């Protein structure tokens with residue numbers, strides 16, 4: 490009876506639902522806020538990780554999707570559609586099952602992680618691989634939703650943002666106030682928009698005394714907000730944020746400017762280094778795109794932009810199991826094969842017998 494009830498029940502009065510709305514939920518949210526010891530040492534700050542990979546389908550998208558599917562169902566939709574780099578589609582597919590709706594997903598051909606494709610498949614979504622990138626998929630999804638009886642559940646649907654803003658509520662609820670800086674990866678820019686809205690609402694209602702500076706990081710090959718122009722052929726190994734024309738462009742700029750924050754880029758090499766640091770030194774396994782926040786924090790620290798003593802939260806957006814290829818690929822050594830023999834195993838492990 491004391492289980493976390495999902496973001497809609499936990500924050501019902503702050504979300505666009507009525508008393509009679511039937512909620513579609515997998516009990517998303519309530520994710521761990523984990524103190525990051527090594528990152529705190531490196532920055533001289535108090536760094537926390539908001540581990541969104543702990544959501545039911547393994548990413549932050551579930552917060553927005555419980556809202557989007559709840560409202561679509563309430564409005565009588567029989568089918569939903571989304572464009573995705575993999576996580577939105579995994580989430581939409583799962584929540585559509587709960588709502589007994591048909592789910593169609595459009596993904597860039599060959600550019601989504603295997604685990605995410607597996608999720609859409611096993612949840613029974615209708616999957617189309619589009620011969621194009623995410624931006625092409627989103628354009629196609631919008632035009633299908635405009636012309637056919639299918640509801641769009643991308644973050645251009647404002648109720649997605651409403652659901653995702655609850656992550657900021659949880660952080661303030663746990664820390665007692667907003668952090669000084671909030672760092673997160675930026676792709677289609679829905680999440681930075683949502684966090685900023687959440688922090689503004691809590692501060693506006695006196696539940697926080699301040700708002701954080703919002704720091705967003707894009708992958709260097711897919712950094713339209715940093716370049717100030719659309720990137721026609723976005724590239725990065727962090728496929729989740731391989732996006733050249735973010736839908737929430739103006740909102741991301743507003744979050745940056747109104748918070749006194751920044752949006753910068755990080756190279757794929759920086760991303761993979763942060764990815765390995767998180768796993769090997771903090772014990773937190775995330776997917777590559779998620780590590781862009783931490784890569785950005787480290788880059789900013791090296792550039793002298795991080796004053797010591799601040800409280801910083803980095804959102805890590807998705808679970809490492811979604812895209813395990815990167816965990817095995819650069820691994821220092823392959824696990825050795827041993828016979829079923831304690832002495833042989835001990836020898837390989839460098840263990841000597843106890844007296």
Ligand code: F0G
Pocket residue numbers: 548550572573574575576577578644674675676677678679680681729730776778779806807
């Ligand atoms: N991290 C992960 C793991 C993501 O899947 C995404 C976006 C982002 C960060 C960026 O968030 O788009 O709100 O700025 N994934 C979308 C998808 C595009 O289709 O799953 P954003």
